[in-house]
Amino acid sequence: MNDSFVRARxxxxxxxxxxxxxxxxxxxxxxxxxxxxxxxxxHLFYNPIWFEKLRPEERIGFLAHEVMHVVFMHHTRRQERHxxxxxxxxxxxxxxxxxxxxxxxxxxxxxxxxxxxxTTEHVYSILxxxxxxxxxxxxxxxxxxxxxxxxxxxxxxxxxxxxxxxVAIQQAAEQAxxxxxxxxxxxxxxxxxxxxxxxxxxxLQDFCGLIPILILVGYGLTDVLSGKVCIFLLCTTLVxxxxxxxxxxxxx
Numbered sequence: 001m002n003d004s005f006v007r008a009r010x011x012x013x014x015x016x017x018x019x020x021x022x023x024x025x026x027x028x029x030x031x032x033x034x035x036x037x038x039x040x041x042x043h044l045f046y047n048p049i050w051f052e053k054l055r056p057e058e059r060i061g062f063l064a065h066e067v068m069h070v071v072f073m074h075h076t077r078r079q080e081r082h083x084x085x086x087x088x089x090x091x092x093x094x095x096x097x098x099x100x101x102x103x104x105x106x107x108x109x110x111x112x113x114x115x116x117x118x119t120t121e122h123v124y125s126i127l128x129x130x131x132x133x134x135x136x137x138x139x140x141x142x143x144x145x146x147x148x149x150x151x152x153x154x155x156x157x158x159x160x161x162x163x164x165x166x167v168a169i170q171q172a173a174e175q176a177x178x179x180x181x182x183x184x185x186x187x188x189x190x191x192x193x194x195x196x197x198x199x200x201x202x203x204l205q206d207f208c209g210l211i212p213i214l215i216l217v218g219y220g221l222t223d224v225l226s227g228k229v230c231i232f233l234l235c236t237t238l239v240x241x242x243x244x245x246x247x248x249x250x251x252x
Contacts, residue, residue, distance in 0.1 A: 002030070002048055008059035016101075018176035018186060019064045022071065025168060036106070037144035039066040041075035041161065046144070057104040062144055064103050068094040069146040071169060071193070072120065076149050076158045082130055087145050089124035101183050170194045 013020030026044035037046035091110040151157040176182035
């Protein structure tokens with residue numbers, strides 16, 4: 001870990017403690033076989049030559065970028081999606097958030113206002129399929145990638161990783177809030193993430209028979225469709241439609 005990395009991380013901790021606290025959870029690893037940087041939720045990989053060429057504020061922006069991949073759990077949510085396309089979709093989502101929080105990203109980072117307020121899954125669904133129209137997008141990426149978590153092979157492992165991370169996100173947010181350094185828009189985002197992950201059981205009532213419906217809520221609609229979340233439904237079509245719309249809205 002070189003001095004430039006240490007200084008950038010220290011600045012991130014002082015100025016943006018939410019990001020800095022979570023960055024400390026990632027083990028820095030220098031790698032010459034990648035162009036920029038990446039994270040798998042456990043490590044923060046970076047090319048030391050590329051990193052040294054960045055301006056100080058861009059180094060901080062890069063670290064915050066990788067932390068945001070972890071906050072949105074991009075390293076556990078890809079499932080069977082195309083890896084590079086997932087990376088591009090994830091970057092479009094988090095870079096706009098980082099920009100709104102005054103972070104300076106390395107040149108070439110993917111930014112497009114048309115994707116504002118969209119979920120990663122939504123952006124992924126409307127991006128072109130590789131390789132058609134994809135070369136320019138990949139060449140434009142400049143802030144770093146997200147890799148699958150090393151333990152992403154089973155739903156049980158992923159569930160444990162996400163649960164631990166949810167606690168860490170909540171603790172980092174509380175520390176930043178106590179220092180008065182948690183931006184308002186991040187506060188709302190974090191609350192959505194934490195509240196969704198902490199909901200273990202919800203009870204809905206069918207408007208006709210007031211039938212309790214047990215719903216095991218996990219990550220969102222995509223997990224429901226993949227079978228990761230079990231839903232025991234005893235409801236009418238209208239109630240189900242309302243539930244699915246809520247899940248679509250909550251997936252981040």
